[in-house]
Amino acid sequence: MALSERPPFSNSFRTSAFRLAIAYCVLFTVSVSALLGTIYLITGSVLANEVDNVILIELDQLADEYDREGQNGIIAELTRLREAWGRAGAIYLLVDPTFAKRAGNLSSWPFSGVPKERWLEFDIEALRDGRVVNDPVRARVIEFPDGYRLLVGTEVSERRQFQERFRAATLWAIGLTALLGALMGLWLSRRLMGRVRAISTACQQIVAGDFARRLPVGGSRDEFDALAVAVNHVLTRLDQQTATVRATFDSAAHDLRGPLFRLRGRLEELQGSVGLGTEARSSIDRALKDIDSVQRTLGTLLQIAQAESGAALAESARLDLGELAQEITELYEPAARAQGLHLQCSVENAWVNGHRQLLTQLLANLIENAVNHAGARALIQVTVRASAVGACLQVADNGPGIPVADRERALRPFVRLSRASSTGSGLGLSLVAAIARLHQARLSLEDNAPGLCVVVQFQAARPENTPQDHAVPAAPAPRADAVA
Amino acid sequence: MRLLLIEDDPEAARFVLKGLREGGYTVEHAADGRDGLFRATEGKYDAIITDRMLPHMDGLAIVQLLRQQGCETPVLVLSALGNVDDRVRGLRAGGDDYLTKPFAFVELLARVEALLRRKAGQQATTALKVGDLELDLLGRRARRAGREIELTSKEFTLLEFLVRRAGQVVTRTMLLEGVWDLQFDPQTNLIDVHISRLRQAVDRGFDRILIHTVRGAGYVVRDDGP
Numbered sequence: 001m002a003l004s005e006r007p008p009f010s011n012s013f014r015t016s017a018f019r020l021a022i023a024y025c026v027l028f029t030v031s032v033s034a035l036l037g038t039i040y041l042i043t044g045s046v047l048a049n050e051v052d053n054v055i056l057i058e059l060d061q062l063a064d065e066y067d068r069e070g071q072n073g074i075i076a077e078l079t080r081l082r083e084a085w086g087r088a089g090a091i092y093l094l095v096d097p098t099f100a101k102r103a104g105n106l107s108s109w110p111f112s113g114v115p116k117e118r119w120l121e122f123d124i125e126a127l128r129d130g131r132v133v134n135d136p137v138r139a140r141v142i143e144f145p146d147g148y149r150l151l152v153g154t155e156v157s158e159r160r161q162f163q164e165r166f167r168a169a170t171l172w173a174i175g176l177t178a179l180l181g182a183l184m185g186l187w188l189s190r191r192l193m194g195r196v197r198a199i200s201t202a203c204q205q206i207v208a209g210d211f212a213r214r215l216p217v218g219g220s221r222d223e224f225d226a227l228a229v230a231v232n233h234v235l236t237r238l239d240q241q242t243a244t245v246r247a248t249f250d251s252a253a254h255d256l257r258g259p260l261f262r263l264r265g266r267l268e269e270l271q272g273s274v275g276l277g278t279e280a281r282s283s284i285d286r287a288l289k290d291i292d293s294v295q296r297t298l299g300t301l302l303q304i305a306q307a308e309s310g311a312a313l314a315e316s317a318r319l320d321l322g323e324l325a326q327e328i329t330e331l332y333e334p335a336a337r338a339q340g341l342h343l344q345c346s347v348e349n350a351w352v353n354g355h356r357q358l359l360t361q362l363l364a365n366l367i368e369n370a371v372n373h374a375g376a377r378a379l380i381q382v383t384v385r386a387s388a389v390g391a392c393l394q395v396a397d398n399g400p401g402i403p404v405a406d407r408e409r410a411l412r413p414f415v416r417l418s419r420a421s422s423t424g425s426g427l428g429l430s431l432v433a434a435i436a437r438l439h440q441a442r443l444s445l446e447d448n449a450p451g452l453c454v455v456v457q458f459q460a461a462r463p464e465n466t467p468q469d470h471a472v473p474a475a476p477a478p479r480a481d482a483v484a
Numbered sequence: 485m486r487l488l489l490i491e492d493d494p495e496a497a498r499f500v501l502k503g504l505r506e507g508g509y510t511v512e513h514a515a516d517g518r519d520g521l522f523r524a525t526e527g528k529y530d531a532i533i534t535d536r537m538l539p540h541m542d543g544l545a546i547v548q549l550l551r552q553q554g555c556e557t558p559v560l561v562l563s564a565l566g567n568v569d570d571r572v573r574g575l576r577a578g579g580d581d582y583l584t585k586p587f588a589f590v591e592l593l594a595r596v597e598a599l600l601r602r603k604a605g606q607q608a609t610t611a612l613k614v615g616d617l618e619l620d621l622l623g624r625r626a627r628r629a630g631r632e633i634e635l636t637s638k639e640f641t642l643l644e645f646l647v648r649r650a651g652q653v654v655t656r657t658m659l660l661e662g663v664w665d666l667q668f669d670p671q672t673n674l675i676d677v678h679i680s681r682l683r684q685a686v687d688r689g690f691d692r693i694l695i696h697t698v699r700g701a702g703y704v705v706r707d708d709g710p
Contacts (some may be wrong), residue, residue: 003578250565255535257564258493265499268589295586296669306569316568330638331664334677361668368671378569 008290017148021185029178036170044163052119055140058090066144071102073397074150080102089155091124091137097147114149115141124155136160163402189373195224199231207440208313211239242255242309249305257300258289264291298428304413307358307434316355317437318461321391322384323349325357328363329382334381336371343367347384350391354439362435366395366454374399374451389458391443394451432456485600487511488527490520490543490674491545491562495579496585500533503589504596517541523548529557531599533592536563536574544577551578558599559599560592571667576624594653614650615707617686617694619643626686633685638663646695646705655702 022199043380066074074129082105093104101108110122123134139153195218202215214235217229269283270276306312329430336343352359363382370380374397383394402410413430432454436443441458487509491497504511512518512527517538524532524546531595534549538541547559561579563570574582580602581595612619616629624640626633635643642663646654656675658667679695687693696704 088572172675228520254564257585258496261564262493262495263497264586265496269502291586296671299584299669312569315572322693327664329675331666331670331678334681335674337671357667360666364668371672 001363005231018185018188021189022182025178025181025185028181032177032422033174040163040166040170043166049163051138051156051159052115055138055152055154057142059142059150060150062150063142063144066150071146071148074104081462085252089157089158091139091151091153093151095149095151096219097149102148104151107162109151116144118426120153121152121437126155132265199224201227210234210314211242211310216312240342245305246309253298253302254351257295260291260298264288268443279403283362293377295413297427303358304427304431304434307431307438310438312355312358312438314351318351318353319359320392321350321352321354321359321458322386324359325363325382325384325393328367332364332371336367339371341371341376342377343371343377343379343382344379345382347382350384350386350458352391352439352458353461354458355435358435360434362456363395365432369428370395370397370399370452373397378451386460388460389457393456393458394453396448396451398428398448398451401447401450401452402445404447410445411443485509485530487519487529487596488514488523488532490514490517490524490532490538490546492516492535492538496535500592507593509596516675517543517546521546521549521565524555525553531596532557533596533598534557534559536559536561536565536570544574546577547574547578550631558602560595562587564684572600589701590653590698591655593655594655594658595701597652598649598654598658601649602668610651612644612647614647614705615692615694617707628686630692635682635685639678639682639685642678643686646703650705650707653698653704654702658702661664 062074062077065077069077074094076261078094082093083101089104091104093106093109094102094356095109096102103422109122110124120139121266122137122139124137126135129132135155135157137153138156139151140412141151143149143282176303198216202213205213214232217225217232267287271281271288276284278461301374317394326345326347329343333343343434358367367380368380372382378397379401380395380397383392383396384394385394411429411433415430416428433443436456441456444455444457446453446455485508487504488513489497489500491500491513492515492660497515498642501511501513506705510655513524518539518540520534521541529648533690534543534546543561543563547561549707550557550559558580559578560581560583561577561589562583562585563574564585569680571582571584580599583595610621612621618627618664620626621644623635626635626640626643639688642659645663647658656673658671659675683693683695687695692708694705694707696706698704
């Protein structure tokens with residue numbers, strides 16, 4: 001009835017599956033970052049403490065040496081240590097109060113004056129693989145009572161390298177986690193979307209008239225399969241009911257038309273017999289007219305049933321609503337003019353998918369309705385406009401119109417509004433409503449100020465290359481009429 | 485002209501048989517689908533009229549079988565099933581025309597006549613002539629007594645449809661189907677107004693009228709001679 005919406009997942013970034021995947025990806029990445037970050041910080045501080053402790057212990061030992069043996073003792077000890085290279089990366093320097101070197105493996109005092117910080121960090125130049133490189137050093141200084149200063153430090157380039165590698169590894173790990181999470185999310189959402197799209201496509205085809213189609217069941221027995229099985233069950237039930245209704249209507253039509261046909265035959269036979277009075281003849285004429293009217297009502301009811309069952313969509317094809325409206329208007333124009341009405345038509349090409357005969361009936365009913373009810377000298381305008389959303393058909397008159405309160409009622413079967421009491425079966429507009437519903441078009445009765453404006457908004461036709469299993473020629477003209 | 489009627493309803497069959505015989509046709513009757521198919525295959529008929537819902541065999545199945553056997557006899561399908569798609573199905577199965585019950589008998593007669601005539605002459609033509617009315621089908625122009633007649637495109641199609649069936653009764657429903665491609669039953673007599681406009685163009689100012697009304701049936705284009 002209302003215009004159906006565009007497929008809801010034209011953009012894969014809007015699916016809830018994708019959003020969920022992104023949320024999981026972010027959560028996972030944050031957790032991994034927190035974990036690796038903590039390990040990084042703890043490892044860093046443990047390594048730093050280890051270096052510091054070694055320096056402090058050695059500083060203590062050397063201070064003791066100084067206390068016991070004096071300057072010469074410590075110089076000897078430093079020389080011994082320098083020769084022995086006991087500890088990897090150890091740095092020593094003993095300077096006198098003028099910062100001149102007295103002992104140690106560092107060439108000169110690396111600071112100008114006495115630094116304020118307790119822990120000092122500076123670079124030294126060293127030869128490695130024939131190249132001069134700057135190595136970072138962490139060190140501590142104590143001052144002896146005689147103004148001499150002792151610096152003990154450790155070359156920490158390995159620690160730095162380790163930390164840098166660890167940081168790089170951590171960042172890589174976080175990045176990979178995010179990437180993997182995103183890929184997983186994309187794959188998961190693609191998969192979910194595929195399932196949902198398959199179901200949605202099947203549903204659209206069913207609505208479009210392919211009632212034998214069922215939702216795909218993957219066989220993995222997941223929640224989608226459970227849903228598909230349940231929906232298929234409902235569809236089968238509906239299908240059976242539709243088939244029953246259809247069979248009922250077919251046999252009802254057959255059982256009503258048979259007797260009507262015999263009745264008509266007898267009356268026509270009677271009409272042909274000689275010796276009938278004028279009165280009898282006009283009685284027969286009226287009876288035949290009544291049969292015509294019963295037949296017409298029956299036909300309309302069957303058409304409503306046909307439109308409501310949706311089966312007619314199997315015969316639908318791509319057609320130009322504008323051209324059809326023009327043709328029907330031209331068919332009615334001379335008769336309308338003979339009644340003193342003005343019937344005008346303004347159309348443009350507007351392609352829709354539709355059942356040609358039922359759309360013809362829709363147009364004819366709307367025009368007949370306007371011709372019968374708009375009153376003498378009325379102006380009736382038939383308009384078809386194409387737009388991006390589809391084709392819009394309007395049949396407007398400047399007659400008395402339908403009060404707002406009655407508009408919905410006017411679409412129900414066998415409802416005759418007061419102005420419509422004289423002619424018609426009361427089925428015309430409900431047939432229009434049923435045909436509009438069949439085509440998923442929106443029907444509305446609007447105020448033409450004055451008069452009635454019936455608006456039918458159709459969806460645009462599918463592209464021409466869409467496969468049409470049951471497409472029939474738009475004009476099923478009987479072969480008898482095709483040649484002389 | 486020999487016709488075969490396949491119809492199971494005895495009352496309807498009696499009425500149709502009587503009407504067709506009064507119309508000058510020789511008609512044989514089969515009361516069920518099997519008998520109907522047998523006769524249609526064995527006998528020589530100029531046209532077959534068959535009901536759709538028959539005992540033993542569906543009318544459309546008969547048509548399909550006949551067409552499969554290469555039988556080209558024109559078939560008119562009668563049906564009490566009357567939604568528009570049933571009609572399409574009937575024509576697709578190989579029927580040449582389709583008529584929904586109940587119908588006026590003149591409608592049946594006119595359609596049978598059309599079927600028989602169709603079989604008679606199928607040659608392609610570029611010009612048609614009735615009396616002093618000439619139709620140029622390629623240029624889509626009409627002249628009467630050498631004088632050009634102003635016609636709209638639809639009016640020309642309507643006139644062509646009638647002239648192609650000159651001497652033959654054409655009903656309003658046949659015109660709706662053939663000229664407008666419509667299978668519906670308008671409440672008002674739309675066709676009459678179109679015909680009267682066509683008459684204004686074709687017959688006005690001439691002693692001999694070509695477009696005649698057949699009361700209770702439809703129209704016929706005919707030159708009655710001087």
